[in-house]
Amino acid sequence: MCLGIPGKVVEIRDDGPLRMARVDFGGVRKEACLAYLPEVQLGDYVIVHVGFAISQLDEEEAMKTLEILRMLDPEGMDMELGSMVEEAAPKAPRPPAAAEAAPAGPPPASGPA
Amino acid sequence: MLRVPGSTTDLLSLKARGADVRIVYSPLDAVRIAAANPDRQVVFFAIGFETTAPANAMAVWQAARLGLDNFTVLVSHVLVPPAMCAILESPTCQVQAFLAAGHVCAVMGWTEYEPIAARYHVPIVVTGFEPLDLLEGILMAIRQLESGRAEVENQYARAVKREGNLQAQKTVFRVFDIGDRKWRGIGMIPASGYHLRPEFARFDAEERFDVGTIHTSEHPACIAGQILQGTKTPLDCTAYGVLCSPQKPLGAPMVSSEGVCSAYHAAGRGLATPRAVPLFELTRSEP
Amino acid sequence: MSPDRRPMADPFAGPSAAPTEPFAAPDPAGSALPDPAGSALPNSAGSALPNPANLACPAPIPERARVLLGHGSGGQLSAALMREVIGPALAAATPGGPLNDAAVVEVAGQRLAFTTDSFVVSPLEFPGGDIGELAVNGTVNDLAMMGAQPLALSLAYVIEEGLPIEDLRRVTESVARAAGRAGVRIVTGDTKVVGRGAADGLFVNTAGIGLVAVGVSVGADRAAVGDAVILSGPIGLHGIAIMSIREGLDFEVEIASDTQPLNGLVAAIVAACPAVHVLRDPTRGGLASALNEIASASGLGIELREETIPIPGPVHAACEMLGLDPLHVANEGKLVAIVPASSAEAVLVAMRAVPEGVEAVEIGRVVADHPSMVTIRTIVGSQRIVDMLVGEQLPRIC
Structure with missing residues (x-):
């Protein structure tokens, strides 16, 4: 319904009245308008929809979600988590404790039941 | 958009017949096209839910600021909460819980959903779009159902705040008013869409071009x-x-x-x- | 959410019609939109817009009365055009049945593979290659997918008036380099020039003949239950490289087209497993369309495992951004080999020893279930049907 994808702000410039950014989406860079996120700084993660950043990602919350999901299946889920890890990983690497403490999930090949 | 069937044709077929139909990534790109081609009329299809409205509002705003007289928008914006209420009001309603679209809420927040959850006693979970977000959103909804709760919960906390994006909402309401909107296959839902405010009427494609009254008809077999x-x-x-x-x-x-x-x-x-x-x-x- | 620190100017305060910018601008002089002139806008030359009143079209347009761009996308519309228009009209001239990308013709006891292909890529040069290299590799690969080694190619140009001579020189030099790499000679050709607007810079056609290795017989209908489906490397690079420079969508991405000749890789496969059942290069329409063609030609099902399919990070990211399925994105230097399961390991080893196949992997099996249908077991454990690309691959942004 509404594709919105997380990316990292790698360049900010004021272009006329609009604050614009180059946002890196895992190796793809595209221009996005920051008019609706005036506080955003270089290195922040934002969600971009039709060329506009509409939300800044909260890394702490992203990590919480990751941990909950990892507990469901600590091994098999990592690949699917790719883009979420991308959002949260750079400043907050995966805490090994969370994975170790998690109950053993089904083997990755079988996937979640 | 290009493939969505209209009453008699779709935009891809019109393109094949010579219409200049282009895909843009951002509504601002459409404004740029208009600015660079003052001798041509550019009509942008401003569609979508609340998520897209801030971008479309900004496009209209910029067109106004640049004084463009060759840029218009065909507005067909729809709003989620009135549609939820319409479904819940229906005597045939079978919906027990809602996953509220995360990116709509990134813009609008979820305060509008709180009275809906309370009035209809229906759980609403603001949910992200990754497959595992959806699984967690469903899990949260089921837990509410199992414990008899009906609240607004936020699974997508990494991207959505309760109040949403205030800056974006401000621009949306500078440019758009809320009004009735006809939904395909459903019918008119009161106060369920955005329309350009009178100050921006000159950017309304329906005003600029005499398109008469457009009636769309659905295929009779389509439910x-x-x-x-x-x-x-x-x-x-x-x-x-x-x-x-x-x-x-x-x-x-x-x-x-x-x-x-x-x-x-x-x-x-x-x-x-x-x-x-x-x-x-x-x-x-x-x- | 941060407090609303930047007050909005009231756009309607003055008699002036134009509102001021919604946010306090660092540049108080109302300057232009970001990048108003610098951005590559589609050129405005040409006719005026059609009258919108005419577009309302009170009479229904006959379905499929005209060719859509999607008819050339390699997906279901292309197949329909072949099935409903070209096939029947050619029926009398094609006793061998439906036409494929390449054919095998018996000449004096030798089996010759024969193919022709036209190239209309725009722009002519793109990250990782150009139209000349693409034309040689495309035809070499069509021959290779018949299990053949290329012998000779033709080269024909349709040039639009006004093309810089230097561009033509560069493309032609690139043709020569690509032919050298594939070990094939260019033996004949043709040049035509058409008026401005009658072509898009340069169209290239190449035809080729090749010799099918003795004992090798490949065909999409030869897939058998239990066969291994092997992919030669990561998918989506060509399509995304082209899309990244397409007008209106342009984005920066550090990937290049994968255009390369596959005849060396095919030689390695055939040496390891002369009984190889199917070879197919997933070009337009992507991996999904190639596998669907195989499933439907063999009347069998194909089951893929999502986690085994190599999708480069930037391709994945670009597909997320544009709402595309990587399985539908074009490749120009990859192949799918369907081989008996007992030979799969030997074929993988042989492929990985060749530069074009170092990343070869098994991605699924041919199954008796769901005939003529391709399915994928997703990472979250669900199963879905992988359809052919329907028509033109359209970005879907909202």
Whole structure:
């Protein structure tokens, strides 16, 4: 319904009245308008929809979600988590404790039941 | 958008017949095209839910600031909460819980949903779009149902705040008013869409061009409206998979991959066919 | 959410019609939109817009009365055009049945593979290659997918008036380099020039002949239950490289087209497993369309495992951004080999020893279930149907 994808702000410039950014989406860079996120700084993660950043990602919350999901299946889920890890990983690497403490999930090949 | 069937044709077919139809990534790109081509009229299709409205509002704003007189928008913005209420008000309503679209809420927040959850006693979970977000959102909704709660919960906390994006809302309401909107296959829902405010009437394609009164008609076999309201599944539709397929969609839910009919077509056809079990047969266990 | 620190100017305060910018601008002089002139806008030359009143079209347009761009996309519309228009009209001249990308013709006891292909890529040069290299590799690969080694190619140009001579020189030099790499000679050709607007810079056609290795017989209908489906490397690079420079969508991505000749890789496969059943290069329409063609030609099902399919990070990201399925994105230097399961390991080893196949992997099996249908077991454990690309691959942004 509404594709919105997380990316990292790698360049900010004021272009006329609009604050614009180059946002890196895992190796793809595209221009996005920051008019609706005036506080955003270089290195922040934002969600971009039709060329506009509409939300800044909260890394702490992203990590919480990751941990909950990892507990469901600590091994098999990592690949699917790719883009979420991308959002949260750079400043907050995966805490090994969370994975170790998690109950053993089904083997990755079988996937979640 | 290009493939969505209209009453008689679609935009891709018009393009093949010579119309200049272009895809842009951002509405601002459409403004740029208009600015660079002052001798041509550029009409942008401003569609979408609340998520897209800030971008479209900014495009209109910029066109006004630049004084463009060759840029208009054809506005067909729809709003989520009134549609939820319309479904819940229906005597045939079978919906027990809602996953509220995360990016709509990224813009609008979820305060509008709180009275809905309370009034209709229905759980609402603001949910992200990764597959595992959806699983967690469903889990949260089921837990509410099992414990008899009906609250607004936020699964997508990494991207959504309760108040949403105030800056974006401000621009949206500078440019748009809320008004009635006709939904394809469902009908008129009061106060369920955005319209340009009178100050921006000159950017309204319906005003600029004499298009008369547009009546769209649906294919008689298409039951998209009932499917969208959750009272029927695509398997109840006589056209599904026969007259209607992703190659030749009759209604919007068959067009894009996340449309209900298209998703059924991708997941169910010929495989372990999901039986047409009405959702309401799921029993609600008491806490 | 941060407090609303930047007050909005009231756009309607003055008599002036134009509102001021919604946010306090660092540059108080109302300057232009970001990048108003610098951005590559589609050129405005040409006719005026059609009268919108005419577009309302009170009479229904006959379905499929005209060719859509999607008819050339390699997906279901292309197949329909072949099935409903070209096939029947050619029926009398094609006793061998439906036409494929390449054919095998018996000449004096030798089996010759024969193919022709036209190239209309725009722009002519793109990250990782150009139209000349693409034309040679495309035809070499069509021959290779018949299990043949290329012998000779033709080269024909349709040039639009005004093309810089230097561009033509560069493309032609690139043709020569690509032919050298594939070990094939260019033996004949043709040049035509058409008026401005009658072509888009340069169209290239190449035809080729090749010799099918003795004992090798490949065909999409030869897939058998239990066969291994092997992919030669990561998918989506060509399509995304082209899309990244397409007008209106342009984005920066550090990937290049994968255009390369596959005849060396095919030689390695055939040496390891002369009984190889199917060879197919997933070009337009992507991996999904190639596998669907195989499933439907063999009347069998194909079951893929999502986690085994190599999708480069930037391709994945670009597909997320544009709402595309990587399985539908074009490749120009990859192949799918369907081989008996007992030979799969030997074929993988042989492929990985060749530069074009170092990343070869098994991605699924041919199954008796769901005939003529391709399915994928997703990472979250669900199963879905992988359809052919329907028509033109359209970005879907909202």
